[in-house]
Amino acid sequence: MRRHDPNNNNGGAPGHSRRDFLRGSGLAAASAVLTGGATAAVEEAGAVQEVGPKVVSSAVEITLKVNGQEHKATVEPRTTLLDTLRNRLDVTGPKRVCDRASCGACTTIVDGAPVYSCTTLAITCQGKTIETLESFDVGEKGVPHAFHQNDALMCGYCTPGFVTACKAMLDKNPNPTLEEVRKGLDGNICRCGTYIGVLQAALNAAKAMKGA
Helix, strand or coil: CCCCCCCCCCCCCCCCHHHHHHHHHHHHHHHHHHHHHHHHHHHHHHHHHHHHHCCCCCEEEEEEEECCEEEEEEEECCCCCHHHHHCCCCCCCCCCCCCCCCCCCCCEEECCEEEEHHHHHHHHHHEEEEECCHHHCCCCHHHHHHHHHHHCCCCCCCCCHHHHHHHHHHHHHCCCHHHHHHCCCCCCCCCCCHHHHHHHHHHHHHHHHHHC
């Protein structure tokens, strides 16, 4: 005698009820959807990996163009531009003072823009033009001379950063107003309070660079 299957609502063979059929169809459909989604996700992840940033986890050799010359150095990816300049390339113009992008003593010009080298990764500066005060004109038309003539320094720790920021500002705006000078140098601080001399040095440097 055939055993009655409570799940067989159509009187069919045991184990092949409509409920089983629907359950099996649902699982198959879900598997197809999940498989398709998973495949798409894997393909998308692969595409992102191909076009995304390259992950570097060990010391690498980089080439930096500093003051017109190319220099090679082996650094870890986390090494800052400031550490690379001072400790690897013996370029000591930028100073380490706050080491947290607050004071501007480490200011360096990268592709024409002043940056805090203490928080800029050296590895990101490859292929860019890096300028430090070692390359600046120290003659009568140079920014360093204007700082000297206007007593725009005291202890000297902030001076390299101010000189560098001033040079970057004047390269973009050779005829600044006093307010524009204030704005252009507001990323640097002087603990000795020589701001009056610094501002006047910037204005005088602008005149000297134009030959006035």
